[in-house]
Amino acid sequence: MSDRFSRQRGLLRQTVVEQIHLTLAPEDFPSSFVEAMTCLGEQLGAMPHSKAKVPGGFQVQWGPSSQVNEDHSSLQVNYGANGIFLDGQEAGEPIDPVYEPAVSTLAACLVWSEILRRAEAYLPIEIPKISVSVNVRVNENSLYNNASQLKFTLDGHRVHQNIRDADDGTMHRRVLMRIDDDDPLVHELIKKLNVHLPEHTIEMRTPVLPLSLPPLKPDLHGHLSVVGAGGLGTWCLHTLVEGMKHAKTSDVRFLVFDKDLEIEEHNLNRQVIYGPEDVGSTKIAATRRWLEQRLPNAHIETAYELIDAMAHPVEEASDDGIDLDDLFEPSSETSEVEEDTLTVQ
Structure with a gap:
């Protein structure tokens, strides 16, 4: 069953995810958190959140609370310099805007994870492949x-x-x-496939993630290498670039490695920087386009093609690509291959 959520179905009951009703009043939350919740909801395939509470749905509220919330359908979230808290604790001073896209994304992940758990959307075991x-x-x-x-x-x-x-x-x-x-x-x-753990009960959890973020300089500069523009690499780029927009100035050089030759539809629900228009492109080419669109005023240098003897013949590689051998000093030692050695290319 090959579609956008084909890989996700091995972890979640997709039909349950698609029926989750979420109430979230945007005016009560930091805009960065609302954007993160919306983005993750789209990635999961959930319905857009609404302002009015729906019977049987979940409600997310912002800010600290001195009262323990016993409502299974209600979640309290708050983040600041001290961390991310779903247990009603004070979160401390507001965080630096450069950090906020990353912190708000982590907070949204904790909230969505708890919603999925309480909705019994998680499968009790991973199912990587289903065939009939x-x-x-x-x-x-x-x-x-x-x-x-x-x-x-x-x-x-x-x-x-x-x-x-x-x-x-x-x-x-x-x-x-x-x-x-x-x-x-x-x-x-x-x-119609269902997998259940008999006599399993869902307990309410209120996860916390303490943070200690160092102060930032107003000017961001440096070199960033991302090895793998997939499920982790794209989220790192997404939160970093959104944060860089709040910096006074930025001068960051990007070097992105990924050997996937083609973005497939099932990549779209967890590799956040890609869209339907990128299906069929290499990840490194799509990543380059994405960076150039979002940081037009920053100095961006991307190595968007990694030459690999097992993936591309060198003579067919793009002139804009790089060869890993160019990153290292040539060795003075030579190695000889024995005649009975099996070489696989």
Whole structure:
């Protein structure tokens, strides 16, 4: 089942996520937190939040509170120089605006994680892959031909055939016909799959994340290398760039490495800087475009193509790319490969 949320379905009950109602009054919250909650909600595939509370939905409130909230559907959040608190504690002085996009994103992650937990959206175990197969047991002793010479089909459905021994002492063999992942029947059956932990109860949690952020200089400058523009790297870039917009001046050089040759649709729900228009592009090319659009006045130097002998022939690489060998001093020592060494390229 290949779509934007195909990977996420191995961790979450997507149908539950899509039915979560969230109440959040933007005027009561820092704008950075509202943006982070909205962005994460879109990434998860949840409905947009509303101002009016919906029966059976969740409500997020801002600020410290001296009273313990026993309402399962209500969450209190507050962040500041002392950290992020969902237990009603005072958070201290306001944080530097450069830090706020990152801190507000962490706060939104804690809130959304607790909402998903209370809504029982998390699966009790990770399911990396789901497939649907028809399993046929055959007795080769009744045939003049063996099973591998036969073609098994399901009318109206594309299948992938695999034959293996039953391994139960019967001498039978199993013919597995895996139905194509994009088959509508597979989609319908996967939607009906449920995994539950019997007698499991959901307890309310109020996570806290203490912080000790050093003071920042008004001028930001330096060199930033990001190895991997995926689920972690893109969020790092997203929060950093949003924070840099609040700096008085900035002069940061970016060096981004990623060997993925193509952005796929399932990347879009957790790799925040990419959109539908980037599907099919390399991650490093899309990252370069994204940086240039958001920091037009900053000095940005990006190495958006990593030449790798296993990915691109050197002669086909872009002139704008870099070769890792150029980053290191050549070694004076030479190594010889023995004649019986197996080299894989």
